[in-house]
Amino acid sequence: MLEIPWRVRGICLGAPMPEDLDVFEEFVEKKLAPGGCNLIIMLIRYRYQFKSHPECANPDGPLNEAHVKRIVAICRKHNIRLIPKMNLLGHQSEKTADSFDGLLRGHPEFDETPEMKEVFYCRSLCPNHPDVKPIVFDLMDEMVDVFESDGIHIGLDEVFDLGKCDRCKDTPTYRLLAGWVNARITQGYLRSAFNYIGLDFYVNKTLAAAVIRGRRGFSIGWLRPQPN
Numbered sequence: 001m002l003e004i005p006w007r008v009r010g011i012c013l014g015a016p017m018p019e020d021l022d023v024f025e026e027f028v029e030k031k032l033a034p035g036g037c038n039l040i041i042m043l044i045r046y047r048y049q050f051k052s053h054p055e056c057a058n059p060d061g062p063l064n065e066a067h068v069k070r071i072v073a074i075c076r077k078h079n080i081r082l083i084p085k086m087n088l089l090g091h092q093s094e095k096t097a098d099s100f101d102g103l104l105r106g107h108p109e110f111d112e113t114p115e116m117k118e119v120f121y122c123r124s125l126c127p128n129h130p131d132v133k134p135i136v137f138d139l140m141d142e143m144v145d146v147f148e149s150d151g152i153h154i155g156l157d158e159v160f161d162l163g164k165c166d167r168c169k170d171t172p173t174y175r176l177l178a179g180w181v182n183a184r185i186t187q188g189y190l191r192s193a194f195n196y197i198g199l200d201f202y203v204n205k206t207l208a209a210a211v212i213r214g215r216r217g218f219s220i221g222w223l224r225p226q227p228n
């Protein structure tokens with residue numbers, strides 16, 4: 001077996017379909033755990049039967065709470081840290097206005113580019129829509145609770161269309177992005193789960209990915225806006 005000296009030995013997996021949970025458990029049991037895996041980033045996106053906002057669920061095989069608890073149990077059995085991942089800014093659709101996915105499926109009013117029939121790559125949320133943050137925070141809290149996780153991967157990659165709507169057009173995009181990330185910390189996210197929040201943030205001109213994670217004893221992390 002390949003010996004990997006790294007402290008974190010993780011894998012990013014699509015969330016299994018409900019009918020494939022047996023296969024997933026077998027994969028963890030026979031391959032990942034014996035191979036030393038200790039972290040799974042699970043791409044839930046919106047494929048979960050949210051109780052807080054049912055309208056946001058992807059209808060294509062959404063997991064329910066019982067399904068997730070099976071995933072939690074097999075990971076816990078093997079001491080594998082489980083982090084759910086959602087897309088919480090970009091990746092809210094394909095290119096066209098009729099391809100709403102993600103949060104835009106239930107709330108098309110959050111589209112950053114409602115006037116555009118087709119965008120460059122995928123549609124994005126408007127970070128300044130007055131109703132978007134409470135819903136996003138509810139969904140994040142529900143994910144963390146049901147996955148019994150100490151963190152959540154919030155995506156933020158490939159946000160090509162930002163700063164386009166009337167609310168956002170006068171603000172530099174890097175400030176919109178920074179404000180969106182910081183809002184999760186300052187406006188009540190993780191209101192019950194963690195006392196302290198650490199923020200890992202990796203960004204370049206076109207790609208950003210962030211993981212917010214709870215770590216008792218760490219001070220609150222801030223993202224300082226940087227051009228580019």
Ligand SMILES: [Zn+2]
Nearest residue numbers: 126165167168
């Ligand atoms: Zn906007």
